Amino acid sequence: MIVVTTETVVGRTIESSLGLVRGTTVRSRHVFKDIRAAMKNLVGGEVEEYTKLVAETREQALDRMIAEARARGADAVVGFRFATSEVARAAAEVVAYGTAVRLDGKSAGTGTS
Amino acid sequence: MAFADGELRGEELDRFQARLASEPGLVREVSEYLALQLIARQMAPREPADYEWDRLREDIAHQAGERLSWLLFTGAVLGLIVTGVIGIANSELETLPKTFALGAILGLGLLLLMTLRARLRVLPYDPYRKVER
Known part of the structure; x- marks a missing residue:
């Protein structure tokens, strides 16, 4: 599945538009991670617990x-x-959304960009 | 794995979904495959700080400090809850409000246990917990 932020797929022609597609998810960390994150809030720097949380949520919404x-x-x-x-x-x-399209005759690629 | 890649259609898809409904082992296999796909698309190299984090996690003093702090904290919180429950049970409240208060605490505790049970049950099928950043 090709996923692009642009309105077209370079080198391909859009045959038809299939409408809006979206994926939504809400995730949380367990309370012990929240406590550790609160400690990191006091001393500064990256709060890895929340970086991971947002990354997990982003990937699930995308999928x-x-x-x-x-x-x-x-x-x-x-x-x-x-x-x-x-x-x-x-x-x-996180809500991931875009427009699903069918491309011209050639088979679709597999990457995301 | 055609199902995880979204390549199954129609009857084939229905058949596979029926198998998923009745074969927990297959569900786990699909989840593991999805986790591998997730890891494969997170190919960003490790950052310099990651190596220092690893060293810190292996440090005996750091491990001991972390374990002691969690032990103290969770032990004290559990102790406070138990003390509170005993306090309510021995209080001079009338029977009805006392029963309601204890019932509410017991209900919340039971709800937490059930939620924890559900989470642990689906944990092996959640590939997203392998995502790091």
């Missing part, structure tokens, strides 16, 4: 969006974006 695009028979997702919001303290919410 869910790709799964929806595949279910619609898409070859690619164009105009891909991430959006975040806060629904609960110490929880990360």
